[in-house]
Amino acid sequence: MMKTDSTKDTSIERFPRPAVAVDLVIFTVLDTDLKILLIQRGQAPHEGDWALPGGFVRVGDGVIEQGESVEEAAHRELEEETGLPRGAAYLEQLYTFGDPYRDPRMRVISIAWYALVRPDLAPLVTAGSDAAAASWCSLSELPPLAFDHNHIVQTAIERIRGKIDYAPVAFELVPPTFTVAELRQVFEAIHATAYDRGNFRRRFKRMLDNGLIEQAPGKRQTASKPARVYRFNRRH
Amino acid sequence: MMKTDSTKDTSIERFPRPAVAVDLVIFTVLDTDLKILLIQRGQAPHEGDWALPGGFVRVGDGVIEQGESVEEAAHRELEEETGLPRGAAYLEQLYTFGDPYRDPRMRVISIAWYALVRPDLAPLVTAGSDAAAASWCSLSELPPLAFDHNHIVQTAIERIRGKIDYAPVAFELVPPTFTVAELRQVFEAIHATAYDRGNFRRRFKRMLDNGLIEQAPGKRQTASKPARVYRFNRRH
Numbered sequence: 267m268m269k270t271d272s273t274k275d276t277s278i279e280r281f282p283r284p285a286v287a288v289d290l291v292i293f294t295v296l297d298t299d300l301k302i303l304l305i306q307r308g309q310a311p312h313e314g315d316w317a318l319p320g321g322f323v324r325v326g327d328g329v330i331e332q333g334e335s336v337e338e339a340a341h342r343e344l345e346e347e348t349g350l351p352r353g354a355a356y357l358e359q360l361y362t363f364g365d366p367y368r369d370p371r372m373r374v375i376s377i378a379w380y381a382l383v384r385p386d387l388a389p390l391v392t393a394g395s396d397a398a399a400a401s402w403c404s405l406s407e408l409p410p411l412a413f414d415h416n417h418i419v420q421t422a423i424e425r426i427r428g429k430i431d432y433a434p435v436a437f438e439l440v441p442p443t444f445t446v447a448e449l450r451q452v453f454e455a456i457h458a459t460a461y462d463r464g465n466f467r468r469r470f471k472r473m474l475d476n477g478l479i480e481q482a483p484g485k486r487q488t489a490s491k492p493a494r495v496y497r498f499n500r501r502h
Numbered sequence: 503m504m505k506t507d508s509t510k511d512t513s514i515e516r517f518p519r520p521a522v523a524v525d526l527v528i529f530t531v532l533d534t535d536l537k538i539l540l541i542q543r544g545q546a547p548h549e550g551d552w553a554l555p556g557g558f559v560r561v562g563d564g565v566i567e568q569g570e571s572v573e574e575a576a577h578r579e580l581e582e583e584t585g586l587p588r589g590a591a592y593l594e595q596l597y598t599f600g601d602p603y604r605d606p607r608m609r610v611i612s613i614a615w616y617a618l619v620r621p622d623l624a625p626l627v628t629a630g631s632d633a634a635a636a637s638w639c640s641l642s643e644l645p646p647l648a649f650d651h652n653h654i655v656q657t658a659i660e661r662i663r664g665k666i667d668y669a670p671v672a673f674e675l676v677p678p679t680f681t682v683a684e685l686r687q688v689f690e691a692i693h694a695t696a697y698d699r700g701n702f703r704r705r706f707k708r709m710l711d712n713g714l715i716e717q718a719p720g721k722r723q724t725a726s727k728p729a730r731v732y733r734f735n736r737r738h
Contacts, residue, residue: 282561282569283519286600286611323600325518325609332609333518336600362598362613364522364559364572373561373568375522377598377611432668 284364284373288339289320289415290347291360291380291422294388294402295439300455301402302419303347303383303391304411308399311370312412316403318419319347320376340379347400348383348391356382356438360422368414376414380422382438406458430456434478437498443482445493446470520600520609524575525556525651526583527596527616527658530624530638531675536691537638538655539583539619539627540647544635547606548648552639554655555583556612576615583636584619584627592618592674596658604650612650616658618674642694666692670714673734679718681729682706 292303304316321343326333334342340359341352348355357379364375383391392400403409405423410416429435430453439452450466473479480499485492528539540552557579562569570578576595577588584591593615600611619627628636639645641659646652665671666689675688686702709715716735721728 281521281558282563283521284559284561285517285519286522322517323520323611325520326602327518332602335602336598336611339600359597361595362572364575364613366562366568366571375559375572375611375613377600 317412
């Protein structure tokens with residue numbers, strides 16, 4: 267026992283080190299469909315393949331300058347990849363992936379994060395970008411991705427599916443005010459199944475009753491008739 | 503937009519890289535108290551301080567040999583630090599901590615994991631070790647730890663508190679068969695609050711009714727009278 271701790275070996279500085287990256291699974295709900303942002307790789311390996319956006323953590327020289335935190339790296343990449351200002355999207359660490367051969371060139375450990383972008387902000391993301399290089403991709407049409415990125419995406423989907431029933435994940439994927447139908451469509455998009463409207467309406471009423479959501483001023487014009495709008499109560 | 507992805511910069515191999523470690527928050531419940539395994543550091547920095555067990559991920563030379571996965575590193579360290587055979591404890595990735603100055607010597611990114619050790623196995627862990635170097639420490643008596651390890655411990659406690667009500671975390675912290683009181687004590691230890699016995703008994707009955715737990719053969723001799731024993735139904 268007690269053979270090792272993080273700093274036991276003073277010769278550690280001579281040991282080989284991995285490169286460390288952050289990769290982002292950026293979700294939105296568009297056209298009642300759960301989508302993620304993909305970029306097309308411009309060079310080898312996997313040149314021309316679709317991949318998750320991401321980049322290396324800035325480490326610094328380790329003496330004068332130690333670089334950025336992993337949270338800072340994730341926020342910076344999210345800003346760079348989406349053009350959205352900091353705080354506009356929800357961002358949370360997902361899992362750190364570190365299979366030895368996940369990158370054919372060298373050892374790269376990837377700290378994966380997932381982000382949730384509201385549908386009213388999603389169109390801004392691709393507006394300024396080359397359509398061939400970045401795209402919102404429906405999860406039902408996901409192509410084979412570079413590296414282990416399909417596995418990372420799968421892990422992210424399982425995470426948000428697991429969280430939607432007890433954490434306010436859904437409210438990060440609707441506009442600031444939303445109708446019952448709009449919130450239901452987010453649940454449907456995440457679970458990729460249709461919900462019974464009556465059951466969802468009862469569930470919605472429970473969220474209203476316990477103060478998780480509240481009615482907002484105004485009404486939304488829908489195909490049939492003006493619908494009441496609600497908002498998430500962040501003080502809850 | 504689209505300025506970076508994980509592999510854009512072919513000069514990345516010349517960039518400084520961080521050391522990457524795994525650190526373990528190893529929980530057990532002993533004497534109705536939630537405890538974690540601490541080791542006492544034998545050298546600078548923080549010499550003599552208590553710290554989480556852990557060690558560096560084996561990276562290999564990156565050419566012929568790429569080293570071990572981060573999961574393998576966590577399992578290996580857990581085996582080395584506890585002496586328990588692989589699979590004896592529950593192990594799950596917690597969060598990756600990477601503040602630039604968390605280690606005063608160099609840039610170290612720590613992939614933290616938490617492990618749950620059943621109380622019947624916990625005494626085996628310290629049996630073979632130097633008592634001054636490794637110890638189960640009650641969370642209510644946690645000393646200031648080396649590096650950011652107090653912060654890591656706090657994150658782990660919040661994770662298991664958040665999970666205990668919807669994931670079978672508690673069953674990893676009782677013996678294979680347990681009484682109602684033993685399971686209640688695990689909930690009490692994790693939440694650091696006393697539970698109403700009647701309420702917990704009703705909750706226990708719901709777990710029985712929905713098949714999450716089932717009665718096991720035999721009875722346990724307790725201070726008052728023989729008590730029924732139960733087991734977790736893993737097929738649930």
